[in-house]
Amino acid sequence: MTLTEHALKIGTSAVETVRPDEAVRSALRDFRPSGRVVLVAIGKAAWRMASAAREELGEAIAGGIVITKEGHSEGAIGPLAIREASHPILDERTLSATAEALEMVEGLTADDTVLFLVSGGGSALFEKPLPGITLEDLQSITGDLLRGGADIVTVNTVRKRCSLVKAGRFAETAAPANVEALILSDVLGDRLDSIASGPAATDESTIDEVREIVKQYNLQPSPAVAEALATETPKSLDNVRSRIVGSVSVLCAETRKATEAAGYPALFLTSTLQGEAREAGRFFAEIAREIRTSGYPRPAPCAVLAGGETVVHVTGEGLGGRNQEMALAAAIALDGLPDVAFLALASDGTDGPNDAAGGIVDGTTASRMREAGLKPADMLADNDSYHALDAVGALVRTGPTGTNVNDIALLMCG
Secondary structure (H helix, E strand, O other): OOHHHHHHHHHHHHHHHOOHHHHHHHHHOOOOOOOOEEEEEEOOOHHHHHHHHHHHHHHHEEEEEEEEEOOOOOOOEOOEEEEEEOOOOOOHHHHHHHHHHHHHHOOOOOOOEEEEEEOOOHHHHOOOEOOOOOHHHHHHHHHHHHHOOOOHHHHHHHHHHHEOOOOOHHHHHHOOOEEEEEEEOOOOOOOOOOHHHOOOOOOOOOHHHHHHHHHHOOOOOOHHHHHHHOOOOOOOOOOEEEEEEEOHHHHHHHHHHHHHHOOOOEEEOOOOEOOEHHHHHHHHHHHHHHHHHHOOOOOOOEEEEEEEOOEOOOOOOOOOOHHHHHHHHHHHHOOOOOOEEEEEEEOOOOOOOOOOOEEEEEOOHHHHHHHOOOOHHHHHHOOOHHHHHHOOOOEEOOOOOOOOOOEEEEEEEO
């Protein structure tokens, strides 16, 4: 097995260990509701979370709905309605599915429970705009923020204020029923008000923060959106219990365990990796060169890993995603360095608007691109990491994994 194959096996196997099924079942083993249970699951991992809940609770679930990304459902789950919609830019299917969910939780009593299963992607998959705000308004402002390189917390700070379900408003709608929220976190630091924009969490953001975001990203909101951004969100909820059942920290721990079992002592950097994807890729390549030159911070064989979620400022016209861009930048900086491999992988199997989950590169990747007639640096400048990596078999395609706990970056030195 080559070093790149070894790194890929370790990374993809670690993702398998953070699937939400067992986490949900474990969280529900002592769950004893007194009244009706209505299940609402949102996000990329919604189907698997809902399936596990149905297996654990059986007929105790009276009904409900699963709202997930297109292509992420795997069939019927008992009495639950299964709905798919677009991500990351929401569409009409999101609005109609959310309207169904709201109808299901209306009229519940204080003895009833909404089992609310939340995973990454929920912000785009669970939405009902405030009166006067259109779908086009939401698509426009979300697109502007993503193209500007805004991180997920920033994006959610803005769009939650345009919503009737985000920023705790879904929990308000469900009251007086209890809301039992099980959350698979894709937000660094596990901020409840940022995961899926916090439909059942009090909002920590302020109007002043929103004003700064509008200014920083030069947003041009419609009058209705501007009014919503100047309106305060709920700051207290008394009918919610929230539990984090999975996060990137667990993914990092499992990755580290696997590298060390394979004979590569691991240096864990952080579970909150942020910033520009290409800069992160170059940084890992610089660490690899230092290891090869001085044996610092660890002598080879070794591994260096981090979890988190980087961003891409899109200035070109190419195709890619943050992990693919990180991998391409690393490949360029690793050019000619022997016995190294670098993996950048999205745990949900979706890295940008394409079929790749990330990239796996080594010291030969850039030269193989040149042999194929490509100019790696030019393709990086054009944000075209997908085609650059695909040309040399360096894309990682896992398909939807059923989980979503940010990304993993793994450097291995043999």
